[in-house]
Amino acid sequence: MDNMNTLDLLTFFFIAFVLYAVLLPQIQLWNLRRSRMGLIKEMEQAWGSKVLTMVHKKEAISLFGLPIYQFIDVEDAEELLRGIRSAGSRPIDVIVHSPGGQLLPSIQIARALRNHPHKTRAIIPHYAMSGGTIIALACDEMVMDADAVIGPVDPQVGDLIRGSYPAHSWIYATEMKGKNADDASFVMRHISERALSMMKDHLRELLEGRVDEDSLGEIDRMLLGGEKVHSLPISSKEARKMGLFVTTEVPDQVHRYMSTFRASKGSVEYLS
Structure with a gap:
């Protein structure tokens, strides 16, 4: 009991x-x-x-x-x-x-x-x-x-194995290595270039009619240009x-x- x-x-x-x-x-x-x-x-x-x-x-x-x-x-x-x-x-x-x-x-x-x-x-x-x-x-x-x-709004490009890095960094890495870069890095560069172009078009779409061309250029430089780290x-x-x-x-x-x-x-x- x-x-x-x-x-x-x-x-x-x-x-x-x-x-x-x-x-x-x-x-x-x-x-x-x-x-x-x-x-x-x-x-x-x-x-x-x-x-x-x-x-x-x-x-x-x-x-x-x-x-x-x-x-x-x-x-x-x-x-x-x-x-x-x-x-x-x-x-x-x-x-x-x-x-x-x-x-x-x-x-x-x-x-x-x-x-x-x-x-x-x-x-x-x-x-x-x-x-x-x-x-x-x-x-x-x-x-x-x-x-x-x-x-910043710069695209982050990568995969599960290599990790994700800023699109500008993939472009920089392949430029530094030249022909010594592996195929995967060139693929990442190709994706990065397309992603940056797409993001630039989106920025212009969102800001069209709201800022002048000079301001748009400065916004593009600061937010997408790659001069600043993504977490800035x-x-x-x-x-x-x-x-x-x-x-x-x-x-x-x-x-x-x-x-x-x-x-x-x-x-x-x-x-x-």
Whole structure:
């Protein structure tokens, strides 16, 4: 009887632990999403626009609190394209917080924003690198926090064996080695040249009619020219110097929205 009671107790604790591990993160996520939806509704009412968000953070909301790593992918494009279509005749505000990601969905999102018939505004509270920069460039206006950054959009080319490297680096490597370069490197160079040409066309498509030729040349040099490493942070001040229409008055609601995301590590603490 005692053994049976002990077994029942162990079973109860095991079931309770599993339910805690599985359900608690979901309840926390549900509460966070409810808070975010409330803030999005508040922003839409205050601004009179359709508010879309694309936030990629390492959040400890999965099973056992393991972090979820995020980047721009086709699922993001599907959701954002639906959101852009649902805006109808309203302006669009899109909050972007992203390290970048896949080129195809980034361009899809950017084109949809560029083709929207009413004003579009990208709000960057912290950073929008690579594909995130492409999306921001498609908007009529960029609102960057005073300490926020964007980054170069030069294509990264490679494979699983060699790894991915900037397109300009493949071209440089084959030029240095000449005929001593292997066939695979020449293939990567060929792909790199096509990718750079394509990206240059996309930049012109997104910025046509919004900046003059001199500014377009400077933007091309800074973001695509290969002079800067792909992870280079470009400030709002530098973005304005390039000729981009950038302001720095990020609404307070955006910072409150960003504070609802639960980081996967809590190494920074302070009193509010």
